[in-house]
Amino acid sequence: MATLKLEVVALVGTALGIASHLGYFIHGEHHMQATRIAAFFFIAPLLLFILTLRDIDGNSYIEAGKITAVGTASYFTALSTSILIYRAFFHPLRRFPGPFSAKLSKITHVLRIAKDSKNYLLNEQMFYKYGEFVRTGPNELITNSPEAVSVVLGISSKCTKAPWYECVSYPNTSLHLTRSRLEHDKRRKIWDRGFSAKALRAYEHRVTGFTDDLISQLNSHSGEPVNASRWMNYYAFDMMGDMAFGKSFDMLKTGEKHDTIELLQEGMAPLGVITPIPWILILFQDIPGLSAGPKKFLKYLLEQVAARKQRTPDSPDLFSWLIDAEKQSNDPIHKDPRWLNGDCGLIVVAGSDTTTATLTHIFYHLARSGEVFSKLRKELDSFYKPGSESEFRDLQEATYLNGVINEALRIHPPVPGGVLRVTPPEGITIGTTFIPGNVTISTPAYSLGRLESCYENPSEFIPERWGEKPEMVRDKGVFVPFSVGPYSCVGKQLALMELRNVIARIVTEFDVKFAPGEDGTALLEKSTDTFTIALAPLMLVFTKREV
Numbered sequence: 001m002a003t004l005k006l007e008v009v010a011l012v013g014t015a016l017g018i019a020s021h022l023g024y025f026i027h028g029e030h031h032m033q034a035t036r037i038a039a040f041f042f043i044a045p046l047l048l049f050i051l052t053l054r055d056i057d058g059n060s061y062i063e064a065g066k067i068t069a070v071g072t073a074s075y076f077t078a079l080s081t082s083i084l085i086y087r088a089f090f091h092p093l094r095r096f097p098g099p100f101s102a103k104l105s106k107i108t109h110v111l112r113i114a115k116d117s118k119n120y121l122l123n124e125q126m127f128y129k130y131g132e133f134v135r136t137g138p139n140e141l142i143t144n145s146p147e148a149v150s151v152v153l154g155i156s157s158k159c160t161k162a163p164w165y166e167c168v169s170y171p172n173t174s175l176h177l178t179r180s181r182l183e184h185d186k187r188r189k190i191w192d193r194g195f196s197a198k199a200l201r202a203y204e205h206r207v208t209g210f211t212d213d214l215i216s217q218l219n220s221h222s223g224e225p226v227n228a229s230r231w232m233n234y235y236a237f238d239m240m241g242d243m244a245f246g247k248s249f250d251m252l253k254t255g256e257k258h259d260t261i262e263l264l265q266e267g268m269a270p271l272g273v274i275t276p277i278p279w280i281l282i283l284f285q286d287i288p289g290l291s292a293g294p295k296k297f298l299k300y301l302l303e304q305v306a307a308r309k310q311r312t313p314d315s316p317d318l319f320s321w322l323i324d325a326e327k328q329s330n331d332p333i334h335k336d337p338r339w340l341n342g343d344c345g346l347i348v349v350a351g352s353d354t355t356t357a358t359l360t361h362i363f364y365h366l367a368r369s370g371e372v373f374s375k376l377r378k379e380l381d382s383f384y385k386p387g388s389e390s391e392f393r394d395l396q397e398a399t400y401l402n403g404v405i406n407e408a409l410r411i412h413p414p415v416p417g418g419v420l421r422v423t424p425p426e427g428i429t430i431g432t433t434f435i436p437g438n439v440t441i442s443t444p445a446y447s448l449g450r451l452e453s454c455y456e457n458p459s460e461f462i463p464e465r466w467g468e469k470p471e472m473v474r475d476k477g478v479f480v481p482f483s484v485g486p487y488s489c490v491g492k493q494l495a496l497m498e499l500r501n502v503i504a505r506i507v508t509e510f511d512v513k514f515a516p517g518e519d520g521t522a523l524l525e526k527s528t529d530t531f532t533i534a535l536a537p538l539m540l541v542f543t544k545r546e547v
């Protein structure tokens, strides 16, 4: 009787396993149900055990245990076999090249990047091996086809943001992390006001104030080795703290990292590795005791937003535009505190690591090449007057300075792995390649910046390609470090203001060289990809210029 029963249990388990794949898992997205699914997988066997125990005469734990084990094992074996067979042989992406293991699951991808968190390098290796389109997961593609940029990201693209955004934002939301185009566009209108030409002019004094603080620190350490990555990070975070809460983190003044920033960076560190399996973030958030760093950052954020609401700064910061929308608009989205909180956090997160990485890589190249440094200084010396009324507009026109910035953004894009999008249900066509619908796709910026077909000598740092040697840029369409289209960087102009101001001040006031024993290898090899780049130290010596 027990033998027959076990066979029946095995059959039922197998049928349920296949049915749950074909009836549920194969359809749509399930990342937001990660906790519920995990709980079901845990609780269902327990329930089966309790129910069978009740129904068996004589309360045989062993028999109930056998039934539970056979039922659970046959369910999971059938479910995973059905999933794996479908992914390998029937999935719409089955004909795209890529590692065989990637067809089946993202696990090997995660294991391959777990050691050094360099997803963009793995992407690059895969393009080299498999070509322009690579299947990097059961339902995921990457492409370095130049034509993909406008189709996937461009203004008329039908692609939307991938599940990754929802998982990262959970349980909050923000302009960057919402997947609703409608909500995004409503909020984007408010943000755009905060970055209008008039608003940007009003931020100029904030930029020069923080640049002054940075210069004063470099002055007091003149001639000594300093960690440029750290000081650039302090600069960018202090500036964004001020823009978000009207209150700097004061790291440039104290020379110490603010606890909250430490927590935020610790919280972002795993992103590089778990980006291929973002649903795990939902589990982390739901299970008490996990995600302590991000939760503390959130608490700090709420306190700062509440405090900022009580203050009105002398001149508007970015928060002013967001709070105006809350006061003046009747649209519930602008009244929902989750949006104000999320968007304030976004100012700090989006505007800091990106600017830090760009500044640090620029000073790496300036320390490395005396020729580039001298040419830049010569250009700046010819017109630059710090503190003048037209300071920011003059810098905007500086061809070589802009070439240096573009070249750093091309070779070291701060979001190197590219941004994740989902194709519309009807699919998209890139060149002659059809990409089926509901597939996650990205166009990694690191790889696009190194294409021979788009740039002459792509691995060389040559600022002239953006000025006097335009022929060295063969396809400008792939240069999108700030992304393009509806979700492109709203802070681009502010970022450029900061970059130009800091570079111009330092280059005209200091000589820059590597510290003894430094050659930039650690920066290039030890920095990690955590969606943005988390920088390794770069030891430089800034020495006050002799006049």
Ligand code: HEM
Pocket (backbone or CB within 6 Å): 175, 176, 177, 188, 346, 347, 348, 350, 351, 352, 354, 355, 358, 414, 415, 419, 420, 481, 482, 483, 486, 487, 488, 489, 490, 491, 492, 494, 495
């Ligand atoms: C060198 C500096 C910067 C670079 C390279 C950069 C790059 C990017 C990229 C690639 C995106 C698209 C992200 C995606 O689609 O997932 C983005 C979005 C965004 N960036 Fe930046 N960024 C920089 C500086 C800034 C600054 C200073 C701010 C100021 C707050 C900022 C605010 C934002 C926001 C709010 C978004 C989301 C826009 C949207 O979804 O509509 N960024 N940035």
